């Protein structure tokens with residue numbers, strides 16, 4: 001009988017907590033077999049500001065995911081983001097006395113340990129050590145050196161760090177909801193994993209995941225991650241700008257934005273929209289272009305900040321694969337055109353999550369790139385053999401799972 005590998009991802013975003021139950025079959029297809037979502041309370045700009053509220057949101061999201069699969073979830077992989085994220089690129093080398101030595105997994109572990117030992121300190125927690133490439137005998141660039149001969153092995157790594165305190169706070173709220181954290185995946189890594197094509201990574205590409213509270217930037221070059229950064233700005237600011245300008249509550253402003261908002265004034269029709277401002281007895285009429293004007297200003301600012309970041313890091317002229325926009329704000333009409341103008345390139349596309357099956361009517365949208373990417377990243381990086389395995393004989397110590405139900409769900413796809 002084929003083995004089923006079950007893995008649960010939880011994206012705790014500024015606006016929503018999404019839980020996905022993923023099932024990976026023996027030919028590596030990812031099926032989504034459970035979905036839960038709750039509005040987030042207690043997070044601003046990707047940072048926990050009221051932990052009890054966050055705990056409640058996590059529980060609601062998990063409850064819903066459990067009810068869609070009919071099984072109990074006890075552990076997850078969780079996302080980590082916010083402006084405390086940092087990255088470094090590092091290169092390490094080891095030489096062997098025996099010139100015809102076969103490289104082993106232990107050698108890779110030694111290289112990786114060297115890379116982490118350079119940066120480990122009390123204030124930082126290492127989230128990822130991602131191998132970018134290995135070079136054998138200063139000559140051959142190889143993807144996986146294990147089993148090959150060589151006398152010298154060089155490894156290039158991308159290391160992602162977070163402030164220890166914010167890492168501990170996140171872990172604590174998830175545990176307070178009764179859930180064990182198996183591992184963390186950094187937001188920019190997750191969303192880019194879900195949306196990018198290999199050719200884009202090779203050519204050089206910048207992914208912008210614009211969520212409610214943060215804009216996560218990831219830059220890929222020569223096939224692998226080169227840089228990431230999280231800016232504390234996102235769709236909530238657009239909503240607040242609309243609320244201030246038109247004297248609306250946050251909820252009314254959000255509805256107005258989502259239903260009528262566009263990102264470029266010049267492309268927007270001069271339609272009249274009726275709104276009900278605070279303190280006004282009568283409804284008033286605004287032009288859709290006034291709304292577009294507010295949205296264009298804020299999204300332009302997000303793009304300008306990103307551009308400044310890319311310039312500072314020396315990526316301008318090196319990202320020939322262009323720009324990929326994802327996250328909830330990427331749903332804004334004409335955002336692609338605005339990005340093309342600010343970044344001065346026509347190579348801008350909207351990135352939706354790909355490479356999964358199931359629940360597509362709900363989750364094949366830019367706001368789910370992070371949570372799907374977490375599952376894909378985990379699937380690609382840890383190797384199938386290390387995944388929690390669920391089969392008919394196992395103890396299901398990761399979590400109890402309604403195996404028959406999953407099979408039924410999968411038969412629907």
Ligand SMILES: Nc1ncnc2c1ncn2[C@@H]1O[C@H](COP(=O)(O)OP(=O)(O)OP(=O)(O)O)[C@@H](O)[C@H]1O
Nearest residue numbers: 013014015016211212213214235327328329331367
């Ligand atoms: N159709 C739409 N038009 C404009 N904005 C939209 C649309 N749909 C969603 N958004 C905006 O996207 C944002 C939510 O995006 P997303 O779900 O990616 O954020 P998040 O993951 O909760 O937050 P973060 O990643 O910043 O912590 C909100 O600001 C929301 O208003």
Ligand SMILES: [Mg+2]
Nearest residue numbers: 013014211370
């Ligand atoms: Mg997000």
